[in-house]
Amino acid sequence: MIDTAVLERVLSEALRNGGDFAEVFAEDRSSSSALLDDTRVEELSSGRERGAGIRVVAGETTGFAHTADLSEQGLLRAAEAASAVARGGGGGVRTVALGPDGPRGVGRAGRAAPTTGSKADALELLGRADEAARASGKGISQVQAGFGTSTRRVLIANSDGLLAGDEQARTRFSVSCVALGDTGMQTGYETAARTLGFELFDEVSVEELARTAASQALAKLSARPAPSGELPVVLAGGSGGILFHEACGHGLEADHVVKDASVYAGKVGQLVASPLVTLVDDGTVGSEWGTFGVDDEGRPAQRNVLIEDGVLTDYLWDYLRARKEGRVSSGNGRRQSYRDLPMVRMTNTFLLPGDADADEIVAQTPRGVYVAKLGGGQVNTATGDFVFGTSMAYLIEDGVITEPLRDANLIGNGPEVLKRIDAVASDFSMTPGTCGKDGQSVPVGCGQATMRLTGVTIGGTAE
Amino acid sequence: MSTTTDELRGTRPGGGTDELLALAERVAGWARTGEEVEVYVARGTETEVRAYEGEVESLTSATSAGIGIRVVTDHRLGFAWAGSLDGSVLEGTLAEARDNAAFATADEHVRLAVPDGVPAVEVDLWDDGLVDVATARKIGLALDLEARTRAADPRIRQVDSADYGDVSSEAALVSTTGIRSSSRKTSGYLSVSVIAGDGDASQTGGGFSVGRGFDGLDPDKALTDAVTRAVRLLGATKGPSARSTVVFDRRMATALLSIVSSALSGEAVAKGRSFFAGRVGEQVGHPGLTLVDDPTDPRAYGAAAYDAEGLACRRNALIEGGVLRGFLYDTVSGSRAGVASTGSAVRGGYAGTPGPGCRALTLAPGPEGYDEAGVLAAVGEGLFVQSLTGLHSGVNPISGDFSVGAEGLMIRDGRLAEPVREITVASTLQRMLLSLEAVGADVEWLPGIAAGQTLAIGDMQISGA
Numbered sequence: 001m002i003d004t005a006v007l008e009r010v011l012s013e014a015l016r017n018g019g020d021f022a023e024v025f026a027e028d029r030s031s032s033s034a035l036l037d038d039t040r041v042e043e044l045s046s047g048r049e050r051g052a053g054i055r056v057v058a059g060e061t062t063g064f065a066h067t068a069d070l071s072e073q074g075l076l077r078a079a080e081a082a083s084a085v086a087r088g089g090g091g092g093v094r095t096v097a098l099g100p101d102g103p104r105g106v107g108r109a110g111r112a113a114p115t116t117g118s119k120a121d122a123l124e125l126l127g128r129a130d131e132a133a134r135a136s137g138k139g140i141s142q143v144q145a146g147f148g149t150s151t152r153r154v155l156i157a158n159s160d161g162l163l164a165g166d167e168q169a170r171t172r173f174s175v176s177c178v179a180l181g182d183t184g185m186q187t188g189y190e191t192a193a194r195t196l197g198f199e200l201f202d203e204v205s206v207e208e209l210a211r212t213a214a215s216q217a218l219a220k221l222s223a224r225p226a227p228s229g230e231l232p233v234v235l236a237g238g239s240g241g242i243l244f245h246e247a248c249g250h251g252l253e254a255d256h257v258v259k260d261a262s263v264y265a266g267k268v269g270q271l272v273a274s275p276l277v278t279l280v281d282d283g284t285v286g287s288e289w290g291t292f293g294v295d296d297e298g299r300p301a302q303r304n305v306l307i308e309d310g311v312l313t314d315y316l317w318d319y320l321r322a323r324k325e326g327r328v329s330s331g332n333g334r335r336q337s338y339r340d341l342p343m344v345r346m347t348n349t350f351l352l353p354g355d356a357d358a359d360e361i362v363a364q365t366p367r368g369v370y371v372a373k374l375g376g377g378q379v380n381t382a383t384g385d386f387v388f389g390t391s392m393a394y395l396i397e398d399g400v401i402t403e404p405l406r407d408a409n410l411i412g413n414g415p416e417v418l419k420r421i422d423a424v425a426s427d428f429s430m431t432p433g434t435c436g437k438d439g440q441s442v443p444v445g446c447g448q449a450t451m452r453l454t455g456v457t458i459g460g461t462a463e
Numbered sequence: 464m465s466t467t468t469d470e471l472r473g474t475r476p477g478g479g480t481d482e483l484l485a486l487a488e489r490v491a492g493w494a495r496t497g498e499e500v501e502v503y504v505a506r507g508t509e510t511e512v513r514a515y516e517g518e519v520e521s522l523t524s525a526t527s528a529g530i531g532i533r534v535v536t537d538h539r540l541g542f543a544w545a546g547s548l549d550g551s552v553l554e555g556t557l558a559e560a561r562d563n564a565a566f567a568t569a570d571e572h573v574r575l576a577v578p579d580g581v582p583a584v585e586v587d588l589w590d591d592g593l594v595d596v597a598t599a600r601k602i603g604l605a606l607d608l609e610a611r612t613r614a615a616d617p618r619i620r621q622v623d624s625a626d627y628g629d630v631s632s633e634a635a636l637v638s639t640t641g642i643r644s645s646s647r648k649t650s651g652y653l654s655v656s657v658i659a660g661d662g663d664a665s666q667t668g669g670g671f672s673v674g675r676g677f678d679g680l681d682p683d684k685a686l687t688d689a690v691t692r693a694v695r696l697l698g699a700t701k702g703p704s705a706r707s708t709v710v711f712d713r714r715m716a717t718a719l720l721s722i723v724s725s726a727l728s729g730e731a732v733a734k735g736r737s738f739f740a741g742r743v744g745e746q747v748g749h750p751g752l753t754l755v756d757d758p759t760d761p762r763a764y765g766a767a768a769y770d771a772e773g774l775a776c777r778r779n780a781l782i783e784g785g786v787l788r789g790f791l792y793d794t795v796s797g798s799r800a801g802v803a804s805t806g807s808a809v810r811g812g813y814a815g816t817p818g819p820g821c822r823a824l825t826l827a828p829g830p831e832g833y834d835e836a837g838v839l840a841a842v843g844e845g846l847f848v849q850s851l852t853g854l855h856s857g858v859n860p861i862s863g864d865f866s867v868g869a870e871g872l873m874i875r876d877g878r879l880a881e882p883v884r885e886i887t888v889a890s891t892l893q894r895m896l897l898s899l900e901a902v903g904a905d906v907e908w909l910p911g912i913a914a915g916q917t918l919a920i921g922d923m924q925i926s927g928a
Contacts, residue, residue, distance in 0.1 A: 038734050040570055042540065044563035047814055048556075049529070049546025062521040068528065068547045084598070085522050119566045142735045178736055178861060185738065187861050226866070228889065228926040229704050259515075261623045261658055263665075341521060376856035378868070382623070382658045382667045385885050387868035389856025408866040409857030411887050411926075459857065459866040459887025461924040463706065 001026050002052075004098055006072050007157040010054070011096040014079040015159060019058040019086035021323075022079070022096070023158040025296060026052040026070065027338040031150035034119065036126035038142065044119060053338040054078045057320065058086035066339050098163040114151070114169030114197025121198070122147045125206045129175050132207035136214035139221055141180035145210070148172050149197065156298035164298035170289070170443060171200040172432070175210045179217035186223070186406075188216030189375075189391060193432035193443070194287045216373065216392045219404045226393065226408035226460025232368035233410065233453045234361055234396065238429040239374040241446030244279055245349050245435070246377040246386040247414035248272070252306050252314075253332075253344040254321040256381045263384035263415055264312060272312045273418035276354055276451075279307040281316060283331055283347030288445040289432030290347040297333035297342050304330045318344045336440035343437060350447030354424030358450035361423045363399040369458055370394045370401045371410075376433075384414040387459075408460045417453060425450035480645035483635035490532065490553055491637045498561070499535040499575045500639050501772075504528075504548060505813050507632035512602050514609035514625045519602055529813035534560040535575055539567040544814045572798040575640045576772035579803060583768040583775035584759040588648035590676030594631050601627050604653065604682065612655050612686040618694050620660035628652050629677070642773035649675050652910075653685045659693035666699065666884075668692030673764070673910050692849055695882060696870060702883030702927040708845035708900060709888050709923045710838055710874060713907050713915030715851050720754075720913035723892060724821040725860040727756075727781050729792035729807075733799045738863045738893055739787055748785040748896035753827035755780050756791060756807070762908050763823035771808035771817040779805050781824075785897075793819040824913035828904035838901045838917045840877035846925060847871045847879055848888065863892040869925075886927040890920070898922045 007024055014022035028050040035043045051068040052075060063085030067078040129145040149171040156164045172193035179186050190213040192204040235243060248264065256262040264272065273279075283301030285291055294300050297319045305313050317325075318333030321344060334345035362370060370393065377388035387409045394401045430447035487502040494500035506528035513520040530553065531544040541564030545552040567573075609625035629651040636644050654671040670688030672681040711719060731737040739747065748754075758767045758776035767776050772794055780788050791807035792800065796819050809820035829838075839847065852868035859865075866889040873880040890898070903917030 034566075040568040041566065042568070042570075042573075043542055043816060044566050045542040045544070045816070046559045046563060047544045047546075048552065051546065059518070060515070061519045064521060064523040064525075066523075066525045066527075068549070081524050084524075085519060119563070123566060180735065184863065185735070185861050187859060220862075226889075228887075228924050230928070256623075259623050260621055339525065339527065341523065374856075376853070378852045378856065380667055380852070382621075382665050383884070385852075385868070385870075387853035387856065387887070389853055389866070407857065407859050407862070407864045408889065409853040409868055409887055411853075411868045411885055413885060457701075457885065457887065457926050457928075459868070459889050459926045461866070461889045461891075463704075463924065 001028055001153065001155045002070060004163065006075065008096050008098055010075045010079050011157060011159050013076050014054055014056050014083050017083045017086040019056045019083060021057040021159055023055045023156065024052055024075065025338055026155040027152065029150060029152040031148065033146065033148035034122045034126060035146050036130055037144045039130060041123055041126065051338045052078065053340070054082045055341065056082045056086055061085045062341065064341050096159045098157055098161055115199050117198035125173065125201065129206040129210040133175055133177050133210035133214040136211050137218045139179040139181055139218050140177055140214050142178040143175065145175045154296065156296070158298065162298045164294045166293040168195060168292050169197045170195050171197055173200065173204065173206055173209065175213040177213045177217040179221050181221035183221055186217050186220035188213040191432065193289045195289060195291045196287045219392070220406060223404040223406045225462040226405040227369065227458050227462050228460045230455045230457050232365055233456045234365055234368060234370045235448070235451055236370070236372045237358065237425070237427045237449045239431040239446065240371065240451065241350055241431060241448040242374050242377050242388055242433060244351055244448065245346065245444070245446050246379040246388055247412070247417050248279065249346050249349045250379050251381045251384065251414060252316055254315045254317045255344045257315050258321055258324065262381045267312050268314065270312055271310050272415060273307055273310045274421040275310040276421050276424045277307050277310050277418060278305070278352040279349070280305050280352060281346055281349045285348050288348045288430055289443045290445040295331045295333045296335045297329060299329045299331040299333065301347060302331040316344050316346065318342055334442050336442060340440050343440065345437065345442050346435060346444050348430065348445030348447065350430065351424065351449070353426045353428040353449040356423045356425045358425040358427045361425055361450055361452050362396060362401060365396050365399060365452065368396040369405065370396050375407070379414065385411070386414055387411045405460065408458060411457045411459060417456060420454040421451055422454050423452040480633050480635050480647055483633055484637065484643065484645050486548065487635045487637035490557060491639055493557055494639045497536065501533040501575050501636065501642065503531045503634065503636050503813055505632060505634035506548065507630055509628065509630045510598065510601055511626065511628040512605040514605040517606065517610065522602065530556055531813040532557050532560040533575065533816065534564045535573060536564045538569045538571055538573045539564045540573050541565070541567060542816050572795050574794060574798065575638050576642055576774055576794040576804060577640045578642060579774055581775040581777060581806065586759065586761045586766045586768050588675060588766060590649045592676045592678060593629055593649040593651050596677045604680065608653055608655055608682040608686060611682060612657060612689065615686055615690045616694055618659045618661060618697065619657050619690060621658040623656050623658060625655045626653070636773045638773065644769040644773040646767065646769055651677055651680055653680050653682055655685050655689045657689045657693050659697055661697040664697060666693050666696035695872065696884065699870065699882035699884040701885045702873065702925065704927050705925050707923060707925050708842050708919055708921045710842055710845060710847045711918045711920070712835065712847070712849050713905065713917055714909060715848055716918045717909045717911050717913045717915045718851060718854055719918065720824050721911055722854065722858055722860055724824060724912060727790055727821065728819045729790040729796035729800055730819050732790050733796055736861050738861070743787050743789060745787055746785050747787045748782055749899040750785045751902065752782055752785045752896060752899050754782040754824060756821045756824050758822040760823055764908050764910050765822035765912050767822060770806045771810040772804065774804055774806040776822065777806045779807065791819045791821060793817055821912045825906060826902045826916055828906055828916065829902040831904055833901060833903045834905040835903065835917045838903050838919055839874055839879065841901055842874055842919050843877050845874045847874050860892065865890050865892050865895065883927070886925055889924045889926065890922065894922065895920050
C-alpha cells in the first residue's frame with residue numbers, strides 16, 4: 001500500500017517536533033452488499049475507501065490526523081497536523097528505521113485466500129432465503145434478506161520499528177421476517193457472519209437461517225407478555241454470550257479501568273464471579289466474527305484468560321494503556337477505520353463450557369424464563385448496571401419449556417449477576433455481533449454454553 | 464470524458480459549494496442515453512479535543528470527502544460510493560453503480576426525484592466563526608470544561624471525558640432528472656461525562672451543549688447537567704415493581720419520539736413494517752397528541768432546506784388531536800403509495816442511499832407553565848426517568864413491544880424524591896401514545912431528529928425488586 005521508505009520518512013516527520021511515539025495506520029477497504037426486500041432485489045451497493053490515520057504521542061497527549069490521500073505529500077501533511085500536539089516537546093531529527101518483517105495476519109499466514117462470489121451468486125442466495133422464509137408459514141407477511149462482504153487490508157508502521165499488516169475478509173448474511181396475526185405483528189431475525197469470503201456458504205445454509213428467523217416471528221404471534229420482576233433465567237448456548245460481553249467484558253477494558261470508571265478496577269486476584277466462570281477473549285479462534293491476524297496497532301491476535309474459576313486474572317490492553325503500566329498490549333487495540341483512534345476492544349469473548357447437561361438444567365428449573373436468543377445489550381461500566389434484550393424467549397413451568405414470550409429487556413448488575421451463575425452446560429456455541437463504543441463499531445464474537453442465572457429482573461408487562 | 468479531475472484533492476470546506484456542484488454536474492454529465500444518474504458529493508472537516516486531568520488526552524483534526532452515485536436503468540437501481548473525490552475514483556464509481564443496476568429487480572416505482580415546484584425555505588446553518596476559531600481556543604475550552612467540572616462538586620470523583628468537537632460540512636446533489644441543490648452547515652459541541660462517588664456506590668451523568676457556532680457553546684450548561692444527573696442518583700436503590708405513570712425528561716423524550724418516527728416512514732408502511740399501516744384517519748393517540756415534522760424551523764437541530772433527493776424540505780403534520788394524518792415519503796415510497804414525495808428523504812452521508820425519515824419532530828406543547836416542574840406537579844405520583852438503556856435491544860418499532868432499562872427518581876407529592884436504578888419500564892408503543900398524560904411546553908431542540916419536551920405517560924409497568 002505504501003513504500004517502506006515513505007513510511008520511514010513520514011514517521012520521522014511526525015516526530016520532528018518531539019513526541020515519544022508515532023504510528024501510521026493505513027487501510028484499504030472495499031465492500032459490497034445486496035438487499036432483497038418485499039420480494040425484490042432493491043439495491044446493490046459497492047464502496048471503496050482508503051486512507052491513513054497518523055498518531056503522535058507526546059507524554060499523556062495523543063495527536064491524530066487522518067487523510068484519504070496516500071501520496072507522500074498527503075501523508076506528510078497529516079503527520080505535520082498530528083505532530084502539532086508535541087510542539088515544544090524537544091524535537092530534533094529522529095530517524096525511524098522499520099524492522100524487516102513484523103507480524104503478518106490472516107491473509108498472509110498461509111491461510112487460503114478468501115474466495116469471492118459473483119453478484120449473481122449473492123442474489124441467488126437472497127432469493128433462496130426469501131423463498132424458504134415465506135414457505136415457513138402463511139403468517140409470514142414480509143421478508144428482508146441481506147448479504148454483505150468486505151475486504152480490509154491494513155498496514156501498521158510505528159516509530160518502534162514495527163511494520164505489520166493484515167488482510168481481513170468478512171462476509172455476513174441476514175434474514176429478518178415479519179409475521180402478521182390477530183395479535184398484530186412480530187419479528188424474527190437471524191444472521192451468520194464470519195471472517196471469511198464467500199466460503200461462508202460452505203458452512204452456512206441460508207435456508208436454515210431463513211427458517212429460524214421465520215419460526216421466531218411465527219412463534220411470537222402467540223406469545224404472552226413477558227413477566228415483570230425477578231426470576232431464574234436459563235440462557236441457551238450461543239447468543240447468551242452477550243451477557244458476558246455486557247456484564248463484565250466492557251468493564252475489563254483497560255481504558256475504563258485506568259480511569260477508575262469500571263466496577264472491576266483494582267479487583268485482579270479477587271473472586272468476581274461464580275467458580276463456574278472461566279472467561280476468555282481470543283482473537284485467534286477459527287473464522288469467528290471477531291477474529292483477525294494482527295490488531296489495528298500491529299499486535300498479533302492472542303488468547304487472553306480474563307476470569308479463571310471465578311477469579312479475575314487480567315484486563316484487556318491496547319498499546320497506550322499497556323505502555324502506561326509498563327507491560328505489552330494484549331492484542332486488543334482496534335478501530336473502526338483509519339478515521340478513528342484505536343481503543344481497547346474485545347475480540348471473541350466467551351465462557352468456557354462446563355459439564356452439565358443443557359436439558360437437565362431446564363428440567364431442574366421449576367419456574368423461570370428460557371432465553372433462546374438475545375437481541376443485544378448495553379452496560380454502564382462505572383456502575384456495572386446492564387441490560388440485554390430477548391428476541392426469542394419462553395416460560396419455564398415445572399421444568400418444561402412452555403409458552404413463548406414477547407420481547408423484553410432483562411436488567412442486572414454485572415458483579416452481582418456473575419455470582420448468580422449456578423449451572424453451565426457443555427453445548428458451547430458462538431454468535432456474531434457488532435460492538436459499539438464511543439461511536440466506533442467493530443465486529444465481535446460472543447459465546448457460551450447453556451447456563452442458568454438464579455435470578456435476574458425481567459422487564460415485561462405482565463404483573 | 465475527463466480523467467484528471469483531482470483539483471478537489473486537499474481542498475477544504477468553507478470555499479463554498481460551487482465547486483462541489485460543478486463536480487457533481489460533471490459526473491452526472493457522463494450519464495448514458497436511457498439512464499438516470501444522481502450524484503451526491505460531500506466533504507467536511509472536524510476537530511475533536513478530549514481533556515483529562517488537566518492535559519489534552521487527544522486532539523484530532525481531519526478532513527474527509529466522498530461521493531455516492533445512484534444509477535437507474537429500466538427501473539433498476541444501482542449504487543456505489545467512494546471515500547474520496549480524487550479524479551481517479553469518479554469514473555470507476557459510476558461504472559460500478561451502473562453495473563449494480565443491471566442486477567436489481569425491475570420495479571415500476573423505482574425512479575429518481577424530479578423537481579416538484581415547491582420552493583425551498585432557506586435556513587442558515589453556517590457560522591464562519593466556528594471555522595475561523597484557532598485550535599488553541601478549542602483546546603482551551605475543553606481544558607476549562609474539564610477543570611471546572613472536577614471542581615463543581617466534592618462528590619465528583621472522576622471526569623471520564625470532557626470533549627470539544629466541531630464539524631463543518633458541505634454537500635451538493637445533481638441529477639439528470641433536473642435536481643440541483645447544495646447545502647452547508649457547521650456544528651459544535653461540548654460534552655462531559657462524570658462519575659459521582661459516595662462510599663462504595665458510583666453513579667454517572669452526562670451533559671452537553673451544542674450550537675452552530677463557537678460562541679454559543681456553554682460549558683456551564685454541560686457541566687451543571689452532568690453533575691446534577693450523577694449526584695442526584697447517589698444512594699439509588701432498585702425500585703419496587705409497580706404499575707405507574709412515568710415522566711420522561713426532555714432528553715429521553717427525544718429518544719422516544721425518534722423510535723416512534725420509524726413507524727411513520729412511508730417505506731415501513733408500504734412494506735408492512737409499521738403498526739400505523741392502514742390506520743390513517745383513526746385515533747392512534749391521546750386527543751392531546753399533535754405531532755409535526757418541520758425541518759424548515761431554523762431552531763431545529765435537523766433543520767434543512769433540501770431533503771436527501773434535493774427536494775425542498777417542508778412541514779408535514781403526522782398526527783393531529785390523536786388522529787393519524789399521514790406518513791413521510793421519499794420519491795420511491797411515495798410512488799408505491801400513489802402519492803408525491805413529502806420532501807422527507809434522508810441519507811447517512813455519501814455511503815448511504817436515501818430513504819424516508821424525520822428530521823425535526825415536535826409535539827404541540829402543553830399549557831403554559833408545563834416545564835419539568837409543572838409536569839411533575841401535575842402528575843403527583845410516579846417515576847421520573849433521566850436515562851434509558853437498551854433502546855436498541857428492547858424496543859421493537861414493528862410489533863410495538865417496549866421494554867427498557869431506566870434510572871431516575873420517584874415522584875412524590877409532585878416533586879422529585881428518592882433515586883432508583885436497575886429497573887425497567889415497559890408497555891407497548893401503541894398503548895403509550897394513547898396513555899399520554901402531559902406534554903411539556905418546555906421545547907428544547909436537542910441533537911437528533913426530535914425536540915425535547917417533558918412527557919408523562921400513564922399505565923407503564925415498572926419491574927424492580
